[in-house]
Amino acid sequence: MTQMTMIEAIRDAHDVAMGRDERVVVFGEDVGYFGGVFRCTAGLQTKYGKTRCFDTPISELGIVGAGVGMAAYGLHPVIEIQFADYVYPAIDQIASEAARLRYRSAGDFTCPLVIRMPTGGGIFGGQTHSQSPEAFFTHVAGLKTVMPSNPQDAKGLLLAAIEDPDPVIFLEPKRLYNGPFDGHHEKPIVPWKKHELGDVKDGYYSTELGKAAIRRAGDDVTILAYGTMVYVAEAAVEEAGVDAEIIDLRTLLPLDLDTIQESVKKTGRCLVLHEATKTSGFGAELMSQVQESCFYHLEAPIVRVTGWDTPYPHAQEWDYFPGPGRVLDALHQMMES
Amino acid sequence: MTTTLPLSLSVPEPGCRPGDEPDFSDFVIPKAGEVERPPIDADPNDIRDMAFSIIRVLNAKGEAVGPWSGTLSSEELVVGLQHMMTLRIFDARMMNAQRQGKTSFYIQHLGEEAIACAFRKALRDDDMNFPTYRQAGLLIAGGYPLTEMMNQIYSNSQDPLHGRQLPIMYSSKEHGFFSISGNLGTQFMQAVGWAMASAISGDTRIAAGWIGDGSTAESDFHAALVFASTYKAPVALNIVNNQWAISTFQGIARGGVGTFAARGHGFGIPSVRVDGNDYLAVHAVAQWASERARAGLGPTLIEHVTYRAGGHSSSDDPSAYRAKEEGAAWPLGDPIDRLKKHLIAIGEWTEEKHTAAQEEITEAVITAQKEAESIGTLGAGKMPSPRDMFEGVYETMPPHLVRQRQEAGY
Numbered sequence: 001m002t003q004m005t006m007i008e009a010i011r012d013a014h015d016v017a018m019g020r021d022e023r024v025v026v027f028g029e030d031v032g033y034f035g036g037v038f039r040c041t042a043g044l045q046t047k048y049g050k051t052r053c054f055d056t057p058i059s060e061l062g063i064v065g066a067g068v069g070m071a072a073y074g075l076h077p078v079i080e081i082q083f084a085d086y087v088y089p090a091i092d093q094i095a096s097e098a099a100r101l102r103y104r105s106a107g108d109f110t111c112p113l114v115i116r117m118p119t120g121g122g123i124f125g126g127q128t129h130s131q132s133p134e135a136f137f138t139h140v141a142g143l144k145t146v147m148p149s150n151p152q153d154a155k156g157l158l159l160a161a162i163e164d165p166d167p168v169i170f171l172e173p174k175r176l177y178n179g180p181f182d183g184h185h186e187k188p189i190v191p192w193k194k195h196e197l198g199d200v201k202d203g204y205y206s207t208e209l210g211k212a213a214i215r216r217a218g219d220d221v222t223i224l225a226y227g228t229m230v231y232v233a234e235a236a237v238e239e240a241g242v243d244a245e246i247i248d249l250r251t252l253l254p255l256d257l258d259t260i261q262e263s264v265k266k267t268g269r270c271l272v273l274h275e276a277t278k279t280s281g282f283g284a285e286l287m288s289q290v291q292e293s294c295f296y297h298l299e300a301p302i303v304r305v306t307g308w309d310t311p312y313p314h315a316q317e318w319d320y321f322p323g324p325g326r327v328l329d330a331l332h333q334m335m336e337s
Numbered sequence: 338m339t340t341t342l343p344l345s346l347s348v349p350e351p352g353c354r355p356g357d358e359p360d361f362s363d364f365v366i367p368k369a370g371e372v373e374r375p376p377i378d379a380d381p382n383d384i385r386d387m388a389f390s391i392i393r394v395l396n397a398k399g400e401a402v403g404p405w406s407g408t409l410s411s412e413e414l415v416v417g418l419q420h421m422m423t424l425r426i427f428d429a430r431m432m433n434a435q436r437q438g439k440t441s442f443y444i445q446h447l448g449e450e451a452i453a454c455a456f457r458k459a460l461r462d463d464d465m466n467f468p469t470y471r472q473a474g475l476l477i478a479g480g481y482p483l484t485e486m487m488n489q490i491y492s493n494s495q496d497p498l499h500g501r502q503l504p505i506m507y508s509s510k511e512h513g514f515f516s517i518s519g520n521l522g523t524q525f526m527q528a529v530g531w532a533m534a535s536a537i538s539g540d541t542r543i544a545a546g547w548i549g550d551g552s553t554a555e556s557d558f559h560a561a562l563v564f565a566s567t568y569k570a571p572v573a574l575n576i577v578n579n580q581w582a583i584s585t586f587q588g589i590a591r592g593g594v595g596t597f598a599a600r601g602h603g604f605g606i607p608s609v610r611v612d613g614n615d616y617l618a619v620h621a622v623a624q625w626a627s628e629r630a631r632a633g634l635g636p637t638l639i640e641h642v643t644y645r646a647g648g649h650s651s652s653d654d655p656s657a658y659r660a661k662e663e664g665a666a667w668p669l670g671d672p673i674d675r676l677k678k679h680l681i682a683i684g685e686w687t688e689e690k691h692t693a694a695q696e697e698i699t700e701a702v703i704t705a706q707k708e709a710e711s712i713g714t715l716g717a718g719k720m721p722s723p724r725d726m727f728e729g730v731y732e733t734m735p736p737h738l739v740r741q742r743q744e745a746g747y
Contacts, residue, residue: 025537053536057567062526069530096520103729105508105516106498141730165732254735279351
């Protein structure tokens, strides 16, 4: 075991995958010599050479299109989109190509491709370095969408994604890269070096896609969260003194409905929490799934706490970002109803 | 003094619309044999003029002339003629089948048969094409069974793609034919990625990307040229300029100046134009480009100059936007007529042999069609199972699709 940040865990997953399988190639903007703007691929070019880890032109559609061609050839590309906010020019290559290749060719060609993207807000990145576009991807048949919340999961899920025979969107909450973040931006963060989930197994292991993790067991209310919001939920629950069960979804698609159902049927209450905008967000899907499968067990309406339906603002970031205060209010309201 | 005149927008127009007399007098056609054949490692800067000329081998008398001739034996040329004839007969019968309601959609190649048929013969079996929907000649020249193509077109139970794809959007890895998307341009960038993968793997295989004149306006075209140039990818990048993107003439994508091939100059990519209706010229250029790719010299950009003699698809009526006589006036002629004339000129073919070949190929296509139709056509006979609709979205079916399949009753 080694105590790692999420960045180090992601880098380690690349290293392990590249060492195990020479079909794994890594590329993107600034990922080669420099090792990425967040340093997630640092040292890989020196270790594995320029043809397995390299810089690309600034063209997201080019990066993903090259990845689709390489995956069709038989390589396992792991590509980085520098910020999730930059992915839009590549949506055609992701939604109509990577996601559809196996289906439309009846398995003649497949696309084992991992597209990594630093995601989400909380670093004063303004609207083009803060977005949470997960719902764009969960809406596309043929993609899997993953968002880890800690170094242990980041490494295991990334290794599973690289080994997956289908394209995986791997969203990395950049606010968590250096330590868990509970939404109290005025307080210092706890570094991963001092957190149990920063204790990462050495060498190879993988964390199965499609399985949620229960971060806190409880009987009164179920909180469905992923990424940074897992820690916001923890902070709110601690303050609220409510016996909440916090589920870290980890994989949004395929969704671990079994774990969700079991929890909601036990607690009878469900709070859905995400950083992305509300309307048509992934929370809408979560509410529908819970309503369809747990309606007769519910004691209160399902509640959503999300980012507002505005572009991501710069100066007003902490008013936009769902913090423990909003979650706390929602929990109190739910428990009263 | 700064001018304050009102500005106006320039919108290009083709030279000829319905009711006009077709006029190709501005279209400069070099004589066959006139363009030099540079060594494959020529400095791109020294051959820039090739992006403004047209490589041609067959002259008006049907003779093969100049430095680009001689890449194929007379036996290979007879085979090439038969491939083009097969494609044309296949197209005619499938267009008719579409009119009869046996399928939803068809795209024919009328006038463009030489390009894919000849190009395929310059590639090795294990090279990979990333085609558009108008390169079925790659399959026919690559020996893909006609019945399989028809099963796909008819979406019957033997359709290799299980009824999931629009007709003619074939896929055959075995025959070096990447799954056709239908979204324009995406495959151009993927061809470069595949070629990069071959180079990363120390392989000897090369890729060929295909795009139409209209789709060169897509960002994928630009991205493909950037990546191909940067990484010297072993790829031949083909633009099929058939003059029309549905109803939009090629000047809308090209703008008023230069040629499509000349777009390669900014990337330092050797860029050439070839007479796309000249089987011999297309083959010679394809061979030159694939030799360059295989020798590690990187990409080549090829503009095939041709004319879409038919409609865009079975859903299109070109008489609504271009003169009916334009096809007949097209100065580069018909690819089948031209190769036939050449083979007769060199004593390898006769009118009698041509008539016999026509009958024989028609018979073979009809036989394949009967076989495919005995299985089923769209909506009649043996169809792919609705249960199969849920398969192959992922390698392993995730729980939500299992539930939805059950909900659907399968």
